[in-house]
Amino acid sequence: MQTEISAATPAARQKVDKKQRFKRMLPKIALYVILIFLAILWLVPFLFALSTSFAYQFNVNGGEPVVGIYHKDYNWLWHTVTFDNYAKLFSEYNILGGFLNTILYMLAPLFVGVFTSAMAAYAFARLRFPGRDAIFFVLLATILLPGVITMIPSYILFANFYHWTNTPLPLIIPGCFGSAMTMFLIRQYFLGFPKELEEAAQIDGMGWWGIFLRIALPLSLPVLITQVILSFNGIYNDYLGPLLYVGTVTELRTLQLVLKSIPTIGNTPYPLMMAGAVIALIPTFILYCAAQKFFTEGIVLSGIKE
Amino acid sequence: MQTTAEVVTLGEGAETAPSPKKNKMNRRRRNECIWGYVFIAPLCIGFLLFTAFPLVLSIGYSFTEYDLFSPPKFIGFGNFIEIFSSNTDWFLRSLLNALVFTIGVPLGALLSLVVAAMLVNISRGSTALRMIFYIPTICGSVALTFIWQWMFASHYGILWEFLENLGFHLTDDFGFLDEEHFMASMIFMGLWAGLGGGLLLFYSSLQSISRDLYDAAALDGAGPLTKFRAITLPGISPVLFYILLTGVVGSFQAFTQFQVMTGDIISEHTVMPVWWIYRYITGEWGYRYGFASAMGLLLGLILIIVSAIQFIASKYWVKY
CATH class of the missing domain: 1.10.3720.10 (MetI-like)
Structure with missing residues (x-):
């Protein structure tokens, strides 16, 4: 085969090369075809939802006839567009109020919580004090503790001891104290700093608080942003927490609760539900497009722990 | 060893004057300890209030009958028995x-x-x-x-x-x-x-x-x-x-x-x-x-x- 090619004319050789190259490329092309097909499949639910959110639920017969989603001629790829579902969402369901409540409840846990987590992370990573490793181990072990154990007692605690039911306080106050998981991930970052960092600052007469605030925090900005973004997404999507504590008070509901308040049984208003889903997903999509690197870094970081 | 060093710093005046350098080192160590506890305090307080305390309560309440309005009544393993025997x-x-x-x-x-x-x-x-x-x-x-x-x-x-x-x-x-x-x-x-x-x-x-x-x-x-x-x-x-x-x-x-x-x-x-x-x-x-x-x-x-x-x-x- 080798000699055959070298013996052939340049034109023929080129032809054979091309053929071989194609043959070598074939598995790669097949891979691309499969992967792109899968990716489209993964996007179909979103496209289906987006399309339905602009559809009519029922046929409209007056004037120009329009088919609703239940009609056999309804085509999800091509149909008459209406904005009624979105309008209804804002007029009949307090979707804007839900969004504002969500933002209001998350501000303190987001910023104060990440800050207090970073404080603890710094101490566990860079300072030496008696009992440090034991305390760290206890906190680490609770990350693995299934949340369901403390669900009922926490509810009793907030209801009977603190009298916080039907207020957003159970959603706000605990978050301000930081979380062990966030602390653990920020600590990993602090561990990577060189030892000379603090020594140089101490020679300049800086105290620990100053070092943390003016050197350690600015240097760890990427990991802090990652944690703020991940916390934002976690709180934004939380459903069980708000359901337990503010679920029965209409004006305190978060966006996820308002969304869930759309009745989904009987004559299911799928177009309205899809409009709600689209609205609820928009902030997530914007954040993801703007900062997708932080999202993916976060998951890989949390995965390679231990 | 660490603790004795701290005791020495605490009883500063009574000791036969330690070398100034060592004294400074001790003060720095103590400073580091104090700041360490300050830094972890918020997270630990939150942990005690919102994780450890409910955890202890969960074990306690599991052995009681409790409706939030009247005080919990101890019933031993009653709840667990009911989980496994109830139809x-x-x-x-x-x-x-x-x-x-x-x-x-x-x-x-x-x-x-x-x-x-x-x-x-x-x-x-x-x-x-x-x-x-x-x-x-x-x-x-x-x-x-x-x-x-x-x-x-x-x-x-x-x-x-x-x-x-x-x-x-x-x-x-x-x-x-x-x-x-x-x-x-x-x-x-x-x-x-x-x-x-x-x-x-x-x-x-x-x-x-x-x-x-x-x-x-x-x-x-x-x-x-x-x-x-x-x-x-x-x-x-x-x-x-x-x-x-x-x-x-x-x-x-x-x-x-x-x-x-x-x-x-x-x-x-x-x-x-x-x-x-x-x-x-x-x-x-x-x-x-x-x-x-x-x-x-x-x-x-x-x-x-x-x-x-x-x-x-x-x-x-x-x-x-």
Whole structure:
């Protein structure tokens, strides 16, 4: 085969090369075809939802006839567009109020919580004090503790001891104290700093608080942003927490609760539900497009722990 | 040794004057200790108030009958006995459902491993593809469940239409969300929603396995299966372990998608543990907080034991 090619004319050789190259490329092309097909499949639910959110639920017969989603001629790829579902969402369901409540409840846990987590992370990573490793181990072990154990007692605690039911306080106050998981991930970052960092600052007469605030925090900005973004997404999507504590008070509901308040049984208003889903997903999509690197870094970081 | 140093600094004046340098060192050590405790104080106070205290309470309340209005009444193991002997309580049934739902965890791990293995073999566009697969994992469960409720809809949903177009004739009594198919549909949705996370972890783990190992194995005449068993599997085992562990704990505590998918209509075929426990908070089955605590504690202990078994088993197959 080798000699055959070298013996052939340049034109023929080129032809054979091309053929071989194609043959070598074939598995790669097949891979691309499969992967792109899968990716489209993964996007179909979103496209289906987006399309339905602009559809009519029922046929409209007056004037120009329009088919609703239940009609056999309804085509999800091509149909008459209406904005009624979105309008209804804002007029009949307090979707804007839900969004504002969500933002209001998350501000303190987001910023104060990440800050207090970073404080603890710094101490566990860079300072030496008696009992440090034991305390760290206890906190680490609770990350693995299934949340369901403390669900009922926490509810009793907030209801009977603190009298916080039907207020957003159970959603706000605990978050301000930081979380062990966030602390653990920020600590990993602090561990990577060189030892000379603090020594140089101490020679300049800086105290620990100053070092943390003016050197350690600015240097760890990427990991802090990652944690703020991940916390934002976690709180934004939380459903069980708000359901337990503010679920029965209409004006305190978060966006996820308002969304869930759309009745989904009987004559299911799928177009309205899809409009709600689209609205609820928009902030997530914007954040993801703007900062997708932080999202993916976060998951890989949390995965390679231990 | 450390403590004696501190005692010395505390009793400064009484001691025979230590060298100024040592004194300074001690003060610095003490300063470091104090700041260490200051830095960890908020997190630890929060931990004590909102994790440790409820944890202790959960053990206490599990042995009582408590309705929030009158003081808790100690009833020994009564709640636990009721969980295991009651014919009307669905907690055991919900555990069985959760166990069935857990089938999705190894299936999902396998699927994300296969897609990750395909992605490491292409260079251009792999980032964009990973980003697409990752989208569902960051989306809120309520919105995603709405979307899938519509996809699963009988007669009008896209999946129904798709199967009809493939030539299946679905009868009127068939439904993706009926008693028989509900769990399978939830697992299916879970596979779609969860692929991205595992995919990302497997991808970075597969990339970190040295190409040289495969080349050397090829020289020794190893087939693809041997390569997978001897090189790939040990390389990805920590990530696989992590995915299985968090996956099992997560699916036993799944709540939102079940409650939303059914429109909060609970039945033996749809009930899940956290949903069942939540029912006792709403007072729908009476305000039985002691009983609910016992169920939460039991589920938590089951998950801790399952995790511990996974940890012990991992000693034999996970290579760090």
